[in-house]
Amino acid sequence: MKLLKSVYRSSSFLIFLFIWLESTAAPKPNILLITADDLGWDSLGCMGNPLEGLSPNLDRLASEGLLIKHGYVATPICGPSRQALYTGRFPQSTGLMGHGVQPPNWWKLDRSNAGTQSITSLLLQDGYLSGMIGKHGSEWCQFSLPPHGRNDQTGMGRNPEKYFAYTRQFLARAKEEKKPFFLAANAHDPHRYWARHPDETSKWINQMMGDEPWERLLNGKPYPDPKSRFIPEQCPVPPAYPRVPKLKESLATYYDSVNRMDQVVGGVLQALEESGLAKNTLVLFLSDHGMAWDLSKWSLYPSGVRTPILIRWPAQVKAGQIDSQSIVSVVDIAPTIAELCGLSPMTKTDGKSFSSLLKKRQSKWKRSSAFSCFNYMNNSPEIDNSIDSFPSDLPEKFEQYRPSRSLNNKDFSYVWNGWADGNRSLPRTMLGEFHWMITKLAEKKTNSAYGDYIERKNFIELRTREELYDLSKDPGCRTNLSNHDNHQTTLKDFRNRMKEVLQKTNDHELDNYLTFLNKK
Numbered sequence: 001m002k003l004l005k006s007v008y009r010s011s012s013f014l015i016f017l018f019i020w021l022e023s024t025a026a027p028k029p030n031i032l033l034i035t036a037d038d039l040g041w042d043s044l045g046c047m048g049n050p051l052e053g054l055s056p057n058l059d060r061l062a063s064e065g066l067l068i069k070h071g072y073v074a075t076p077i078c079g080p081s082r083q084a085l086y087t088g089r090f091p092q093s094t095g096l097m098g099h100g101v102q103p104p105n106w107w108k109l110d111r112s113n114a115g116t117q118s119i120t121s122l123l124l125q126d127g128y129l130s131g132m133i134g135k136h137g138s139e140w141c142q143f144s145l146p147p148h149g150r151n152d153q154t155g156m157g158r159n160p161e162k163y164f165a166y167t168r169q170f171l172a173r174a175k176e177e178k179k180p181f182f183l184a185a186n187a188h189d190p191h192r193y194w195a196r197h198p199d200e201t202s203k204w205i206n207q208m209m210g211d212e213p214w215e216r217l218l219n220g221k222p223y224p225d226p227k228s229r230f231i232p233e234q235c236p237v238p239p240a241y242p243r244v245p246k247l248k249e250s251l252a253t254y255y256d257s258v259n260r261m262d263q264v265v266g267g268v269l270q271a272l273e274e275s276g277l278a279k280n281t282l283v284l285f286l287s288d289h290g291m292a293w294d295l296s297k298w299s300l301y302p303s304g305v306r307t308p309i310l311i312r313w314p315a316q317v318k319a320g321q322i323d324s325q326s327i328v329s330v331v332d333i334a335p336t337i338a339e340l341c342g343l344s345p346m347t348k349t350d351g352k353s354f355s356s357l358l359k360k361r362q363s364k365w366k367r368s369s370a371f372s373c374f375n376y377m378n379n380s381p382e383i384d385n386s387i388d389s390f391p392s393d394l395p396e397k398f399e400q401y402r403p404s405r406s407l408n409n410k411d412f413s414y415v416w417n418g419w420a421d422g423n424r425s426l427p428r429t430m431l432g433e434f435h436w437m438i439t440k441l442a443e444k445k446t447n448s449a450y451g452d453y454i455e456r457k458n459f460i461e462l463r464t465r466e467e468l469y470d471l472s473k474d475p476g477c478r479t480n481l482s483n484h485d486n487h488q489t490t491l492k493d494f495r496n497r498m499k500e501v502l503q504k505t506n507d508h509e510l511d512n513y514l515t516f517l518n519k520k
Ligand SMILES: [Ca+2]
Pocket: 037, 038, 077, 078, 191, 288, 289
């Protein structure tokens, strides 16, 4: 009897303890995920860009939390990069590798993406109020509220007022429903066409806005012009490109778009501030990949895949932290959010939680390099139906298929271009404004300022099978060291690591990579 009484007493105590712990447990954090579209990693003041007034809102955000300087996306084009962000999986794992028909038939023959989770759906199932404004993310993403992404709703993703208004409305609803929230606010700047760029025509705007009526501002556009008007001569040129006036003119319009993206972020943050929910809201900012020029977008150098990751969470993360050492991959973000929000660990992810980086500087985080890849821009139904199974010579059969794989860290960039044979070219869809500009400029060979333009033009089109760059000496990735005697140990190390990643993710290019290595 005594024993029974004691058992009864201890279970009552446990139940009481459980209820008490439940009621005093820290409230779940809110998540505000903000993304830029086609933003170069070095195009923010907090990342060292010297252009005055370029990104005041993001610079402030960085100073109020933790700035991780070496973040890397999974692939340098919109759709699959965002899929990787939300699912925590690389493109070869989900089959969502480009735009158009997804996944391709040949991928589905021996792989499946069943069981792929997205952080947005997991949070929704956990009781979060979830929503999205701007560019949509992933077919696995589900939200409490319909995505607020139409061009008339967001002013083509470039109207700060519209982002402010929707965020305010969304946060009011979260407060009313007394739910933690997840909101993805995705700016379309600085995606082309850039502000005041000659290609930013009313014809293009009308085309983008479609047939439905839309609100025209005084400038005749659905979005305001940026507050900035940067002077071309003062515009810094990223290290991959020559510092010539023609390029600076174009870059000034890019930087103006960066400034307007910063205003969009400012609007979203202002709405958060006014809601009174900022303290327990984890704000996370990153870009989906680099600037829309050749050697950046569509490329696997840091200019294509590196991004700063800004994290502010006043309740848990100390302000003023800068982490210049840690390497974080975009596939690490979803598992990190899952952990911080108290969800079960994601089961299918290719990443891992970096929550230890948020709480203490001396963390156990270990990632020596980040993997990224490129497969193709667009897969069409005709092409998809004409290819039965994955052939090792797919680049010959499908002009869009240009498989590249890379490993990046703060010291080196290693790239393998499985398609490059010295003759085969990148398709037109992967050749941007810079390529066409230098093609024109290269005609004026007499001008010594244009230097090695012809050589660069050929390199942009053809690349080479294997590349290795020492970023401390060569941040613009211009001197390929893969054949240099004194870099063979580094090269070997990267090859081994690459082999491991391709094996671990069951990459369809693994056999081609092994064949390449065997010939070495
Ligand atoms: Ca993009």
